[in-house]
Structure formats: C-alpha cells, structure tokens
Amino acid sequence: MSNFSCAILAGGQSRRFGSDKTLAKINGKSFTEILAEKLCRISDDVLIISKDSSKFDFNVESCRFVDDEYEQQCPLVGIITGLKKCKYDTLFVVSADSPFININLVKEMYKLIKNGDVLLPVIDGKIYTLFGFYKKSSLKILEFYFEKGVYRLLDIYDDLNVFYLDNLEFILEYDKEMLSFLNINTREDYERAKEIAQKSGLEI
Numbered sequence: 001m002s003n004f005s006c007a008i009l010a011g012g013q014s015r016r017f018g019s020d021k022t023l024a025k026i027n028g029k030s031f032t033e034i035l036a037e038k039l040c041r042i043s044d045d046v047l048i049i050s051k052d053s054s055k056f057d058f059n060v061e062s063c064r065f066v067d068d069e070y071e072q073q074c075p076l077v078g079i080i081t082g083l084k085k086c087k088y089d090t091l092f093v094v095s096a097d098s099p100f101i102n103i104n105l106v107k108e109m110y111k112l113i114k115n116g117d118v119l120l121p122v123i124d125g126k127i128y129t130l131f132g133f134y135k136k137s138s139l140k141i142l143e144f145y146f147e148k149g150v151y152r153l154l155d156i157y158d159d160l161n162v163f164y165l166d167n168l169e170f171i172l173e174y175d176k177e178m179l180s181f182l183n184i185n186t187r188e189d190y191e192r193a194k195e196i197a198q199k200s201g202l203e204i
Contacts (some may be wrong), residue, residue, distance in 0.1 A: 007082030100179035
C-alpha cells in the first residue's frame, strides 16, 4: 500500500447527464464503486465525498463515506473536506465520473511529489484539477480562498506551489489510451464508456 489517501468527489450536480451520474452503472457497478475498488488496491484510506453519503448502497474495504464540510456545490469543497478528513499528508483527488483511471499511473505520479503543495497533469494545455495530488500544506490557502468566495480551482493555484506534469511520454507509459482522463459528462459519454468496458474491461 502507498502512503497516501484518496478522495473520490461524488457530489456533482450532473446537469448534462440528466441524473446523478455517480450512481450510473457499468457492468452492474456504479462509477463510484468501480473507483473505490480500484483505489483500495493502492491505498488503505479511500474517502467517498458527497453531499449525501446515504445514496450509496455498496461497501468496499478501506473506504469511508464522508459528507461535505460545506453546503456550496463545488470541487473545492470536496478537496477541503478530503484534506481535513484524510489519514495521510498527501491526498489523491479524482472525480467520480472517471471510472477508467489507471492505478499504476496514480502510483507513479505520487513518486514525483517532492516539496510542492499540489501535483496536476497537463495535457494539450489543459490542467486536470481533479486527477491529482493535494498535500495538507495546501489546506490553509484553499480555505482562505473559499472563505473569500473564490471557488474556481484555477484561480487559486498561483498562491500554491504546484508541479504541473506536462510530460506526455510519462503519462502514456502507464496509460496508453489515456482513459484515466475520460470524464463521463453526457449520455453519449456514458454509451462510449459502456462500449470501452465491453471491449477492454474496466481494469485499464
């Protein structure tokens, strides 16, 4: 097991999906349950963070269901909650709509964390704010901005020591299809995800 915690952010509003996508299923398991089972293979402290944990009907060893600290609906709240509740100093954060994450990539990314506060992948200029590592050292700044009403993560990073992983070869070495970065936002995405699962399986 690695010495970091994991947080699955499962509190999104799912406007484009049409229903609560954290409960949508592939091969009989919700996106959230699939992620929980994967992450429990590399961490003994996995948090499933949402506004209402009673909506989930599964139980995975080493997983804890945690309700958001605040009422505001945004990823920043989930990250703050995770950093407050996690067991280890370092927290891997992922959104619940990313069931195809590659846990080997996650483990290798963790090895790159040195003295920074945050580690995030950058692909084709896009910063993946919800597929990265946050340290407890970032909590004070995150809470400061939250209290100011600044909820957008990209508006906060200038005040943090962020390592941007823009080495595409590194990412492709562990995730050739880059399915770790496939977010299921729409019904069309959902149909594609089911096709991928049928073709390649979920353990990618």
